[in-house]
Amino acid sequence: MVLVSAFKDGSAALRANPILLVAGLLVGAGGQLQYLDQVVDSPLVSAGASLGWLIAFPFVLGGFIETARAAIEGTDTSIHQFVTTARTHYVRLLSATVAFLLIILGTAVGVGIVGLVFGIGSMALAAINEMAAFVGGVVSLVVWLVSLLVVIMFVQFYDAAIVIEEQSVTDSFRRSVAIVRSNLTSVVGFSLVWTLLVNLFLVPEYLVQLTVTDAAPAEVLPVDLGIPTTVLLPIGIGLSAVGFAYFYTVYTAYYLRLISDAPLPADAE
Template identity: 70%
Template sequence: MVIVSAFTDGFTALRSNPILLAPGLLIGGGSQLQYVDHLIDSPVLSAGASLAWLVVFPFVLGGFIDTAQAAIDGTDASLSGFITAARTHYPSLLLATILFVLLVFGAAIGLSLIGFVLGIGAMALAAVNEMAAFVAGVVSMLIWLASVLAVILFVQFYDTAIVIEHESVTGAFRRSIGLVSSNLQNVAGFSLVWLVLLNAFLLPEYLLRLTMTEAGPAEVFPVDLGIPMAVLLPIGIALSAVGFAYFYTVYTAYYLRLIAAAPATAEEI
């Protein structure tokens, strides 16, 4: 089964090439920049750090995917190769990442407008039957969420298409849509399993993050853990590093198996 094989490939590649943890550490550190304001008490500097990371992330991602492919294929997976691949694919990945964000947010906003119109209808329905109005509101929210997730599902492989198959920015999105359309059930199953396992792995970090909220740790845990920020951040970085290194190696392995079964190029789809 392709899904199980991808997770096995990811584990084997990471075990044989722990160098993949190095870019994982970069991702782990970058993921914690959202908490900089807790340390420096400067929202402007914190926002600047987060924005800078969004610009740097495609660089790290491109290098990682190429290095993960080398590890999976059993060839040389090195930091020099990581840097070379990161430089090579950065312009395309940066532009594609911006386009990806615009597509997702555009879909979310556009569908929200439709939901707003439906919400007006639900308000009118409330005058007749409150329960029916409530159900209609919940259904419209679920439809909105499912639609946004569907957009993400179909364009999610733009990054691997650029790095592994050297597609152009627009070609990468066409390639992703074509692959998902041809393997919808399999890709949906993989995406669900991948997302659930990733979040399960990062659950300890999520719980620790809740201790940083204004609500306070006492409202999250039955007892105050008393863990200082200086300890929470390294824990978050470590978990994010290992989680990213493994699950994105799995993601790369799955894409390699997917295109092996459907080798058509974007122009042929």
């Protein structure tokens, strides 16, 4: 089964190539920059650091995917290879990431407008039947969420298509959609399992994040952990590093298995 094999590939590659954890550490540290103001007490510095990370993330992602592929295929991996690949694909990955965010935002707004129309109708229906109005509101919300998730699922492989198959920004989205359409059942299963496991793995980090919000500890946790932010942030970095390294190696392994069954058409190479 492709799904199970991808998780096995990811585990084997990570054990044989600890260098992947270095890339994971970069992601883990970058992901915690949103909490920098808790340490330096400067929201402006935190916002600037977070923006800088959003710009740098495609660089790290490009280097990681290529390094993960090398690890999975059993070829040499190195920091030099990581940096070289990251630099090669950076512009396309940055452009595609912006396009990806715009696609998701456009879908959210577009479907949301339709949902708003139905919501207004539900409010009018409330005067006649409150239960029907409630059901209508819930259905609108579910349709909005499902539509958003479906779009994400179809375009999720754009980054792998750019790095692994040297696709352009536009073609990377087309390639992702084509692969998902050809492997719909498998991709649905992978997306659900992958997302569930990622979030289960990061539950401790989510608890860490809650403790550094402005909310009182009693409002977000049953007990106050009493751990300072300077200790919590390294915990979050460590969890993100291991989680990113493993799960994105699995993601790369899964894509490699998909394209082995769905090679590029001759005129697209």
